[in-house]
Amino acid sequence: MTASPGAVAGGIDDALSAAARSSTPGAAHARHLNAAGASLPSTAVLDAVIGHLRLEAKIGGYEAAEAARPNTESAYALVAALLGGRTEDVALTESATVSWQRAVDALRLGPGDRVVATASTYVSSALNLFELRRRHGVVIDVVGTDETGAVDLAGLRAALRAPAALVTAAHVPTSSGLVEPVAEIGAIAREAGVPFLLDATQSVGQLPLDVAALGCTLLVGTGRKFLRAPRGTGLLWVDPSLGLRPLAPDVRGAVWMEDDSYVLAPGARRFETWEHAHALRLGLVAALAELQAAGPDRVYAHIASLGSLARTGLAEVPGVRVVDPPAAGGGIVTFVREGEPPADTVRALRGHGLHVTSVPASHGRWDLSRRGLPAVVRASVHLYNTPDDITALTAALHP
Ligand SMILES: Cc1ncc(COP(=O)(O)O)c(C=O)c1O
Structure with a gap:
């Protein structure tokens, strides 16, 4: 795994992630890859x-x-x-x-x-x-x-x-x-x-x-x-x-x-x-x-490692273009599927039990409009996500 800005030592934390999943009711409902929208709260919250x-x-x-x-x-x-x-x-x-x-x-x-x-x-x-x-x-x-x-x-x-x-x-x-x-x-x-x-x-x-x-x-x-x-x-x-x-x-x-x-x-x-x-x-x-x-550094490391895994995995899917800039890191990954409006990709993934979102250029014109992107699909991970969620995401996107 390549080091990315914001990545911290520690990597994927299976034990902490499993504990988070068992205390997060929504984790059993779908593969929630939308922490950057609103993450799943725990039972305690x-x-x-x-x-x-x-x-x-x-x-x-x-x-x-x-x-x-x-x-x-x-x-x-x-x-x-x-x-x-x-x-x-x-x-x-x-x-x-x-x-x-x-x-x-x-x-x-x-x-x-x-x-x-x-x-x-x-x-x-x-x-x-x-x-x-x-x-x-x-x-x-x-x-x-x-x-x-x-x-x-x-x-x-x-x-x-x-x-x-x-x-x-x-x-x-x-x-x-x-x-x-x-x-x-x-x-x-x-x-x-x-x-x-x-x-x-x-x-x-x-x-x-x-x-x-x-x-x-x-x-x-x-x-x-x-x-x-x-x-x-x-x-x-x-x-x-x-x-x-x-x-x-x-x-x-x-x-x-x-x-x-x-x-x-x-x-x-x-x-x-x-x-x-x-x-x-x-x-x-x-x-x-x-x-x-949980220890913030362990949480950050898990998120950054899964984000890095997603960036690498998505880049290998035919027809998918990761549109994050080189200075990307952390747990947010953006991409587009060639020939498909991002909102349609989001709907298609929803059908596979995968929750991601799309971001239109009007939410960040100085970034997306300047890069010629009318919208992007955004996947974002948290502690309750696993490498398996990333595999499911890339598999669902495979043509
Ligand atoms: C970078 C950034 N700043 C500010 C906001 C606004 O946050 P809030 O909806 O809590 O006002 C968002 C929401 O997505 C955001 O992504």
Whole structure:
């Protein structure tokens, strides 16, 4: 197996994978190869969510929240441990997009402020930037890619010779298995004194992250993908040295004083809203605790090894073209079947009990449109997947 960016030593972990399968009800239902969409949660995650909903129904939402508080509060330390950051710099949200919007809103970008973005930028982030350009005259600069498909670091360096207000990159995009050189991006941004917003939505839970080593100042992520948490959970990490204020604080993020002034909550909690799904947060806690217990490095190694196996196996199937760039790694693999729209390939594979998804160019135009790809099929693996799932995928695609 060739080493790939993001791969970590350890390889396929049969024992850990078998344990994950036996504690994941969905693993018996189909070959789920869509962790990059939403992964299968474990029984513990499911029980945490449903258990709390039952408790709310029995004793009331406020009373249930109080009973669960030590557990919900543990989410911050678990996220911080995974990101290598401090507990107080973590905020919990509903999605990566909500986190992104709160972070970017707090930057108060104005006329002429330049945002330097990589081609890996996600659709919703780009749309947010387009609206900021329309309303506030923000300038968007998209840096090109090098021969590996990763951001052209020399181009990024050149782009940052002019003043910029923000650098942003997706660690792993929605549209391929590319792993951006985020530590290098972070170093360049830091050298230029520009905040770096890292979109770790597709990497948190599948690749090692360390906010200090990566040099990012803002990080957003989601629960439902590689963290195996419920849908409707997201996270935000904020470097306190930025001194950011939320655009619209609520009662969770600030205190209303007698004189009609308000005092922001210390730390990143100022970016949260008071109302949220406590049951989902408890599911997130259960998922994070399971990841920690399994050993994140073992999980990352299993995912990266299976991803590598899939990339190699699919490349050998006649009529299938793996369209990941050379700088791909980790557990996401993209491909097309010659002469067949990706959505049809997804439907055909569904008939074989294989769950993959298709990604249209409109979800990542700076990547897919620039590479002339109207859409791709995306397969993505997690701990509950096995080499057998990859064999089944390649067999189903054989002409
Ligand atoms: C790279 C990337 N960033 C951001 C998002 C948005 O995440 P969410 O749906 O949690 O807002 C996605 C979703 O697929 C993504 O792939």
